[in-house]
Every structure is written in structure tokens, then in C-alpha cells.
Amino acid sequence: MSNDLFNSFMTGPDENGRFGDFGGRFVSETLMPLILDLEAEYEKAKDDPTFWAEMDDLWKHYVGRPSPLYFASRITEELGGAKIYLKRDELNHTGAHKVNNVLGQIILARRMGKTRIIAETGAGQHGVATATVCAKFGLKCVVYMGAHDVQRQAPNVFRMRLLGAEVVPVTSGRGTLKDAMNDALRDWVTNVRDTFYCIGTVAGPHPYPAMVRDFQSIIGKEVRWQLAEQEGEGRLPDTVIAAIGGGSNAMGLFYPFLDDKEVNIIGVEAGGRGVDEKMEHCASLTGGRPGVLHGNRTYLLQDDDGQILEGYSISAGLDYPGIGPEHSWLHDTKRAQYVSITDKEALEAFQFSCAMEGIIPALEPSHALAHVMKIAGDLPKDHIIVMNMCGRGDKDVQTVARHLGFDMSDTEGRSAD
Structure with a gap:
């Protein structure tokens, strides 16, 4: 595997992060510098053979x-x-595809000097993957999870806590994935200095949708x-x-x-x-x-x-x-x-x-x-x-x-x- 994968397919967002009429970057002024830093770091990593060598090694020997x-x-x-x-x-x-993406984002976070990782999760698989990779690299991990999902996905909540993550039940709304993502974004705005937000899906502001897609x-x-x-x-x-x-x-x-x-x-x-x-x-x-x-x-x-x-x-x-x-x-x-x-x-x-x-x-x-x-x-x-x-x-x-x-x-x- 190499960065050749991402040079092979021309479909992608424009310079503003849009897929046609969709996508973009609708965030607060506080988050914009972080988003731009992440975009710059990812653009640099895409052309860095050492980044992909580390990814290849972990995909093969850690993920399987x-x-x-x-x-x-x-x-x-x-x-x-x-x-x-x-x-x-x-x-x-x-136990899922989530770890493919989490590895890439957390390697980027380490390159950016971030020591605290936050994530949202619904079924718990992204939370488990994030907690797992944070444990491997010795990073603090906080996972936001809707209170309703904490109840119905109890085995994954236990796994995250075994792996050293703090699981924060979110009680707003219906206590599901949307609400967990809301609270994770609030955390990120509050803790901009040391925190990296590891998003689990192809949503969020640019560059997340394209970046997560690339890793997956x-x-x-x-x-x-x-x-x-x-x-x-x-x-x-x-x-x-x-x-x-x-x-x-x-x-x-x-x-x-x-x-x-x-x-x-x-x-x-x-x-x-x-x-x-x-x-x-x-x-x-x-x-x-x-x-x-x-x-x-x-x-x-x-x-x-x-x-x-x-x-x-x-x-x-x-x-x-x-x-x-x-x-x-x-x-x-x-x-x-x-x-x-x-x-x-x-x-x-x-x-x-x-x-x-x-x-x-x-x-x-x-x-x-x-x-x-x-x-x-x-x-x-x-x-x-x-x-x-x-x-x-x-x-x-x-x-x-x-x-x-x-x-x-x-x-x-x-x-x-």
C-alpha cells in the first residue's frame, strides 16, 4: 500500500471541500485554525512515504x-x-472497519503534537477503535456516547473503559450519535490547545469527509x-x-x-x-x-x-x-x-x-x-x-x-x- 492509491482516483472535493453542492466547512472561528492545521498536516502526510510506511506496517501487523x-x-x-x-x-x-481510519487520524494527531484524543461513537466500534489506538500510543482518550447507546451497547462501553478511555454519557436530545457528536464538538472548541477530534465517519467539516474516506x-x-x-x-x-x-x-x-x-x-x-x-x-x-x-x-x-x-x-x-x-x-x-x-x-x-x-x-x-x-x-x-x-x-x-x-x-x- 502507498499513497499511489490516492493518486489513482480523481473524484474528490474542490478546494473549498465541496462535493458539488455538499460538504464545505461550517465551523466557529475558534475551530477554523485547527481545521486548517489539520488540512495542512494531512496534505503533507499524503506525500510522505514515511507516513504510509507506518500506516502499512500497522494495518498489516496490528489490524490484520x-x-x-x-x-x-x-x-x-x-x-x-x-x-x-x-x-x-x-x-x-x-471487530470493525473503524480502526482503518482511527490509525491514520491518530498518527496525524501525534505529528501535530496533540496529547488528548476525543471521539464520538454510536454503536461503540469507533470508540473502541479510538480507545485501542490511544492505549497503544499512550494518549489520553475521551469518548462521547449517547446515554441511550451506552445502555444498548454495554459490552463496547466496558471495552472502552478497560482500554483506559473515559466514556462520557450524553443525555441531551435522544442520547444517540448526533448528540454525542454535538458534545464532542463543544469539547473541541473548549480544549483547542492539546486536543485532536478523531471523527469516525465521512461527515464533519472539510477535510474530514475526504480524509476518512481516503483511510477507509x-x-x-x-x-x-x-x-x-x-x-x-x-x-x-x-x-x-x-x-x-x-x-x-x-x-x-x-x-x-x-x-x-x-x-x-x-x-x-x-x-x-x-x-x-x-x-x-x-x-x-x-x-x-x-x-x-x-x-x-x-x-x-x-x-x-x-x-x-x-x-x-x-x-x-x-x-x-x-x-x-x-x-x-x-x-x-x-x-x-x-x-x-x-x-x-x-x-x-x-x-x-x-x-x-x-x-x-x-x-x-x-x-x-x-x-x-x-x-x-x-x-x-x-x-x-x-x-x-x-x-x-x-x-x-x-x-x-x-x-x-x-x-x-x-x-x-x-x-x-
Whole structure:
């Protein structure tokens, strides 16, 4: 791996950090010098071989990359159509794709002389990854997490604290990811001297959306050569599919294929209890409209007065009421298709993956798998779908058990009814 990856694809923000009408940098005067310093440091790092040498070494020996590209033979046979490959990023150290990006940001933070790292987290996977890398480098770590998510993602809260992080429950709003990001930004404004904000998704003010995407692009880069090895030189996937909250795992898979017009790109949002006027979902592109949140302009769930609504999803990692600005641009330019999957469909896909492949997925990629289940049977047998299995499901087993009516405290495994 080298910085050649980022010289290979020309799609990106303009000098103002905009993807068409989306993105930008809407921050307070206090934060602007920090943002500009970060942008300058990242631009310098992109052309520095020693930066990428350190990243390559850690990705390989600490994270465990490359993650496997696995042909899901039983799922393929059961669905009866396209060949299904799973990009196994749940096998990374910390159990998700998040560590790919965290490593890059914290190396930048160290280069900038920052000693205190703050982060927001929803499902806890970004928080765990941040706490993990901070422990490795001996940095102070503070993770903001919605109080509601602290309850439903208790195993990851315990992991973060074991790793030495301070976990701050956020009680404002509905106590979810949006509210955690609000409080993290307030912290950053207050502690500008020694603090680096490690954002977990392709959102926030420029340069975060492009920078996080660049670090996550290792996912799609690997898929290109892995599929060529398994299917023959020059073979590209016909379709790539990933779940989307803010959208970092999806952009990591999509970005290296944007210039390959023959590759279909599908992002799967959280449909919650159904995409309707009640807004009991987090499908920003399906049920939202453009606005400004957390330093960038993108599609958001909002009311008629422009007030941000509280999204809902069974998945703590998908219940963000917005989406990364590059996804908004891909949506409006029709380079990518975006769909939604309900809680019920995601739960069915969760169980399907367990039964058919012996892989317990997180609820996030269960949404992507649910869409694969909808479309694969109608596609020809030589059609190749690559889906990003972006997280493992140990963090979600309590949530799933509760929704399926099982009492985990009952050693007989009986229904809670």
C-alpha cells in the first residue's frame, strides 16, 4: 500500500471541500485554525512515504489487513442467483472497519503534537477503535456516547473503559450519535490547545469527509486485487453494496470503483420501522433534504422549520439523521443508488448469515445483507456482488435477543415469553 492509491482516483472535493453542492466547512472561528492545521498536516502526510510506511506496517501487523474476501457459497446457493462475496472487515482488530481510519487520524494527531484524543461513537466500534489506538500510543482518550447507546451497547462501553478511555454519557436530545457528536464538538472548541477530534465517519467539516474516506479506501483497494486473484485478472464486481449511517465503510468500498462506470454501487440506509411521515427511520436520502449539520452541508432528516429530527434504527451505528456529503453528491449525480431496509428485514438477515455461513454480523451490515437477499435471486449466476461485512455482531447479541424474545439470563435458552 502507498499513497499511489490516492493518486489513482480523481473524484474528490474542490478546494473549498465541496462535493458539488455538499460538504464545505461550517465551523466557529475558534475551530477554523485547527481545521486548517489539520488540512495542512494531512496534505503533507499524503506525500510522505514515511507516513504510509507506518500506516502499512500497522494495518498489516496490528489490524490484520488485508481482511479476507470470502465467497459465501451457501448464501449464494440459497439465494439462487448472483455470486456473493463478503469483504470480511469484521475480522479486523477491534471487530470493525473503524480502526482503518482511527490509525491514520491518530498518527496525524501525534505529528501535530496533540496529547488528548476525543471521539464520538454510536454503536461503540469507533470508540473502541479510538480507545485501542490511544492505549497503544499512550494518549489520553475521551469518548462521547449517547446515554441511550451506552445502555444498548454495554459490552463496547466496558471495552472502552478497560482500554483506559473515559466514556462520557450524553443525555441531551435522544442520547444517540448526533448528540454525542454535538458534545464532542463543544469539547473541541473548549480544549483547542492539546486536543485532536478523531471523527469516525465521512461527515464533519472539510477535510474530514475526504480524509476518512481516503483511510477507509483500503477496503475497496483490497477488493480489486482480491477479486482479480479469485475470479481472474481484470474481473471487477458487478455490484458493490454497503450499509450507511454516516457512510465511512461504504465510501471505503465504493471510492476505488467510482471511475468504473460498469460497477453498480448501492448504499443501504436504516429504514427503522418504515420510511414514512412518522420519521421512525434514519434514511436521510430517502426521507430527508439538504441542510447543514456538524460542519457540512448534506441530506438531513429535518422538519419544515429546519430543525434536525431524531432518527431511529435498531442499529446504534446507523441512527444518525444525516449522511456523509460525498454520498449526497453520489446520490444527486446518480452514480450510486440508495435504498432502505427495515429493522425487521435486518433481523432476518442477521439470522440468515448466522445459519448459512456461521458468521454473526453486526446489525449494520445485516442491513446490507438484507438488500442482497432481495436482489441476488433475480441476477444472473455470473453476476458478482461484493458486500462489506463491516462489523461483527458480538456487540449486538443482547439487542437481537431482546427483539427476538429470548431471555439471555435463562441458561435453558427459552423465550422471554
